[in-house]
Amino acid sequence: MTVDAPVIAHLDPPRRTLLGPGPSPVDDRVLRAMSAPLVGHLDPVFIRTMDEIQEMLRYVFETNNRLTIPVSGTGSAGMEATIANLIEPEEEVVVCIHGYFGERMSDMVSRLGGRPVRVECDWGAPIDLDKTREAWRKSNARILFGVHAETSTGVLQxxxxxxxxxxxxxxxxxxxxxxxxxxxxxxxxRNGVDACYSGTQKALSCPPGLSPVTFSERAVEKIRARRTPCSSWYLDVGLLLNYWGSDRVYHHTAPISMNYALHEALRVILEEGLEARADRHQRNHRALVAGVEAMGLAMQVAPESRLWTLNTVRAPENIDEAKVRKRLLEEFNIEVGGGLGVFKGKLWRIGLMGAGSTENNVLLLLAALEKALADEGFKVKDSGVSAAAALYSNEKS
Ligand SMILES: Cc1ncc(COP(=O)(O)O)c(C=O)c1O
Known part of the structure; x- marks a missing residue:
């Protein structure tokens, strides 16, 4: 052997409170599911697991689409799968860009041989519909792309x-x-979405590694009518369906443990129910907003367009936002995110997603933020914890 074996200690990661843009905290049930014994990817037990995952994904996407599967890979893999399958070479796609991820899609369309028609909108606001309509009318595009939840800005579309x-x-x-x-x-x-992708590590509260996607019948028809093969072999949903559909033809070795994790994470969602889960996310978001505003901080996004999962809070003038994040991590084991793109250095991105969206986490974060800000020299106006606690108490009574 020419290379000496390195001496490496066993991994011992800390238990952080993950309140950033993702990954979000994961229920212990989901982590335990990952340690279940492996079976083969064509084992009848795994095939049943796949069927159940598809059924549960249809519930969370609120769709009857047959083509609903978790792509192996993170959210960007699902992103690439949708566009690679839907476009032919040189095809135009109207891409609405109101944050970092619209920009990423524009890049993907170009790299995959399509032509993005870019609709550039203000970061921190919803998509500009007049500009989008104009671009749509002027182009020959058959695909319109938008980000429902812009993680870089905190805007819900x-x-x-x-x-x-x-x-x-x-x-x-x-x-x-x-x-x-x-x-x-x-x-x-309900919203007439023809293709949609997500990631497991945000509000689904599962580790990163799979990307649920769904395609409508119209989208499937477009894919069936392709003149050229999908530019990606790995992400070709025609091939993937031979594995996820009734034929069960080997395509790639499914990441078994990740699928166990998603199966359990989806079961957690079923138990809570989508509506109750949405209510919980909304309530904790409102409590956080009440808290940060009481402290004298401002939200970046107008109230009617705010995400409940990702809260963008402006850093006050003369406060180094990175130092505050460092304090939260080092003193309190709490992770929050910084700004991306035009918001770099200007705001915090506070995630309240899935198992992370709890009253405990909101109160903990507000208390920790209050101390970190005071230590950085910011004069905190009123107690954020008291404001959030008052909201919770009022809603319980
Ligand atoms: C809105 C949005 N789209 C796409 C992605 C890409 O997902 P991933 O990082 O899992 O590849 C992310 C990741 O944060 C995201 O927030």
Whole structure:
């Protein structure tokens, strides 16, 4: 052997309170499911597991789409799977960009041989519908893309007006629901979404590693009518369906333990119920907002467009937001995110997703933030904890 074996200690990661843009905290039930014995990826037990995952994913996407599967890979794999399957070379796609992930989709469309028609909108606001309509009318695109929950800005996008624009020319609506699925209703069938992808590590409260996707019958028809093969072999949903459908033809070795985890995470969601889960996310979001505003901080996004899963809080003038995040991590074991793109250095991104969206976490974070801010020299106006606690008490009584 020419390379000496390195001496490496066993892994001992801390138990952080994950209140950033993801991954979110994971229920111990889900972690335990990952340590269940492996079976083969064509074992009847695993095949039943796959069927149940598909059934539960249809429930969370709110769809009857047959083509509903978890793609192996993180949210970006689902993103790439949707667009790689839907576009042919040189095909135009209207891409609404109101944050970092719209930008990523534009890049993917180009790399996969399509032509993005970029609708550039303000970061921190919903998609500009007039600009989108104009771009749609001027282009030959058959696909309109929008991000439902922009993790970089904290904005929730209403999907109905995008559907209406796409309907002007029988277009397909492609939606990123990475930070909404499992908290905000995606309503894939109700909202006429033709293709949608998410990630396991946000409001589904599962480790990162799978990307649930769903395609409507119209989207499947477009894929069936392709003139050229999908540019990705790994993400070709035609091939994937031979494995996830009744034929069970080997395509790739499914990540068994990740699928166990998703199975359990989805069971947790079923037990809570989608509506109750949405209510919980909304309540904790409102308590957090009450707390940060009482402290004298401002939210970045207008109230009517705020995500419940990802809260963008502006860092006050003269306060180094990175130092505050460092204090939260080092003194309290709490992770929150910093700004991306135009918001770099300007705000905190506080995630309250899935198992992380709890009264305990809101109160803990507000208390820790209050101390970290005071230590950085910010004059905290009123107690954030008291404001949030008052909201919880009022709603219980
Ligand atoms: C809105 C959105 N889309 C796509 C992605 C990409 O997902 P991943 O990092 O899991 O590949 C993310 C990740 O944070 C996201 O927030």
């Amino acid at each position: 209403d999907l109905r007006p995008l559907r209406e624009i796409a309907d002007e020319r029988d277009g397909l609506l492609l939606v990123d629901a990475v930070t909404s699925l499992g908290a905000h209703s995606v309503g894939a069938d």
